[in-house]
Amino acid sequence: MKNQQMKRHARRMRRNGLQPMVVIDSNGPVPDLAAVIIARGLWRYRSEIGPIALALVLVAASLTLHLSHPGWWIGILGTAIVSASALGLVGDRIGLSLRIERLYAATxxxxxxxxxxxxxxxxxxxxxxxxxxxxxxxxxxxxxWVHRRRRARVRVERTLAAWPEISQSVGLAGSRVMSAVVDVWGWRARFGLARGQTIQDAIGKIPALESALGTFRGAVRVYPTRDDRANRFELRVLNIDPHANAIAWPGPSVTTITEPIDLGPFEDAAPARVLLLRRHALIGGIAGSGKSGGINVLMGNLSACGDVVIWAIDLKRGMELQPWAECIDRLATTPEEARRLLRDAVVVLEARAATLAETGKRVWEPTRDNPALVIIIDEYAELAEEAADATSYSDSIARRGRAVAVQLIAATQRPTQKAMGKGAVRSQMDVRLGFRVRERKDVDLILGQGMLNAGWHAQTLNAPGKFLVSAPEHDTPRRARAYLLTDETVRATAEKHTGSRPPLDEVSRRAIDEATILSDPEPRDAPPQGKGTATTPRADATGPQDGPEVVLWQMLSQAPDEGTPIVHLMNGTGMGRSWIYYRLQDLSKTGRATQTTRGRWRATS
Structure with missing residues (x-):
């Protein structure tokens, strides 16, 4: 009775802001108090005394078993061998991700x-x-005792034990810890929110959470839980930044465009995979944010796909995309070339649509014989400014290109409506890659309206190559970092895949040839015939001589002994890779041209 009165008195004093005095009754509370202190100490340091506790349990168990069942030693030894083998072989399934951890557990x-x-x-x-x-x-x-992850787990447990005080100080009073996991980079925990609180409240408290938890700036992330419950959120805290240093590209992650492309790792080391088939993509960010690196990752993967033809527009005279020229079927570096390229892409779109209608199909399924067409445009704002009439073609592609596998990937710094040509291009972009921006309002320009308020803070990205990806399969703001491709890697990758690039399909190629003849029916003047001048071969004996064919034959005739590279033939004729290869194959069959080495041709005489 007396103890109850003392407890009620202490509670009243605490409510009044006073610290109650502890009165110890010599008749018995001392042992109880000591037991409580000892129990709390054992529980607080239970991780540190774990090995000692295990040894005591073994001693107690051995005393009992030796007196009652000494013959059980064979079964105990067999169980130990099986358990050690399982921990060493499949211990990663229970959280022992490192080999040394599995070896220690087995030992x-x-x-x-x-x-x-x-x-x-x-x-x-x-x-x-x-x-x-x-x-x-x-x-x-x-x-x-010295294991880093165990010590981190202990720190996390003690931090979460103080969560009631932390939540009160940051403005999330009433929230509770549901579960917690320690991983390689830090830890993450699920929290239940009090009635009336939402995940938006938690997102708004991120700076306060970083202060209360004692982390470095930018270390706290808030995500929805997997069940997408409105009254829950997942808190992720990083002890170290996994994106602090550039991450080398491991090589192509796909061989077909029907598979998601790995752009780089998220902060939890999971790959940022994005499916591009039948989707248009927008890449945005300020100069130096890593857009070119993102394009290199896309090019490295697309060049390894045997069911993709790549066209590209780079109005900086090919400065960014020229290293990939061997894998690009058609590269436009001037406004006029860009206009013709996009016009031909619309021709391809319409021809494929007509073919699908005739055959009763709804979508163009990419194969090596019928590849998808991906058009990469670097600095789209330059296209809208220098070739404004060409943006009408890109607008048509954006609206109608998905079903026929004609797709756009556009990169620009600020995709304003003016920069995107005042059309529907930006609104048709299903995949958005947001690299670092300088102004908060640019987040909504790149990633979509309302994304800034939803927690997509691209303005806080602090290193080149870091990005946020918004796509149908990525609807939460998770940071990733694009792989880094060095100049040597780009060169080696382009050389590796140049010989395996697929040609444009027959339907598309025929449509482009017909459109070219209709737009420019008069053949260009051929050079004068005479001594030392080679005659120009014809596609057939009665057809007119085409201008690009004249240039092609001249370049082959004047080629050195080692031959002329395909890229030079493409630049000289202004035609795409498929057109060049088809003409070279025709000339090779008639004995007029020969391949000296891979990617180099010359006339036979």
Missing amino acids: VALSAGGWLAAATALGVAYRPLPQIILVGTPILSVPW
Whole structure:
């Protein structure tokens, strides 16, 4: 009765802001208080004393088993061997991601099981079993005590134990911890929100959470939970920044455009995979934010796809995309070339649509014989400014190109309506890659209206190559970093895949040829015939001589012994890779041209 009165008095004093005095009754509260203090200390440091507790449990178990079931030692030893083998082989399934962790767990399991089996059969006092457990326990405890992830787990547990005070200080009073996991980069926990609180409230408290948790700036992330419950959120805290340094490109992640492309790792090391088939993509960010690196990752993967033809527009005279020219079927570097390229892309679109209508199909399925057409436009704002009439073609592609696998990938710094040509291009972009921006309002320009308020803070990205990806399969703001391709990697990748690039399909090629003849029916003047001048081959004996064919034959005739590269033939004729290869194959069949080495041709005489 007296104790209850003292507790009520203490509660009243706390409500009034006073610290109650602790009065110890000599008749008995001292042992109770000591027991509570000891129990709290054992619980607080339970991780540190874990190895000692395990040793005590082994001793107690061996005493019991030796007196009651000494013959069980065979089963105990067998169980220890099986458990150690399982931990060593499949321990990653229970969180032992590192090989050294699995080896340590297997060693402890085998040592503990072996000692318990021996003590069960011979008795705990049988020499040298007491000496073994006294010496072996501290030795095997050292890796456990110094293990970084264990110590991190202890810190997280103590932090979460103080969550009621933390939540009160940051303005999320009433929220509660549901679960927590420690991983390689830090830790993450699920929280239940109090009635009336939403994830938007948690997102708005991120700076306060960083201060309360004592992390570095930018270390806290808030995501929806997987079940997408409105009264829950996931808190992720980084101890180290996994994107602090550039990440080397491991090589192509796909061989077909029907598979998602790995652009780079998220902060939890999961790959940022994006499906591009039948989707248009927009890449935005200020100068130096890493847009070119993102384009290089896309080019490296698309060049390895055997069912994709790549066209590209680079109005900086090819400065960015020229290293990939060997894998690009058609590269436009001037406004007029860009206009013709986009016009031909619309021709391809319409021809494929007509073919699908005739065959009763709804979508163009990419194969090597019928590849998808991907058009990459670097600095789209330059196109809208220098070739404004060409943007009407890109607008048509954006609206009608999905079903026929004619797709746009546009990169620009600020995709304003003016920069995007005042059409529907931006609104048709299903995939958005937002690199660093300088102004907060640019987040909505790149990623979509309302994304800034939803937590997509691209203005906080602090290194080149870091980006946020918004796509149908990525609807939460997770940071990723694009892989880095060095100039040597770009050169080696382009050379590796140049010989395996697919040609444009027959339907599209025929449509482009017909459109070219209709737009320019008069053949260009051929050079005068005479001594030392090679005659120009014809596609057939009665057809007119085409201007690009004249230029092609001249370049082959004047080629050195090692031959002329395909890229030079493309630049000289103004035609695409498929057109060049088809003409070279015709000339090779008639014995007029020969391939000297891979990617180099010359006339036979």
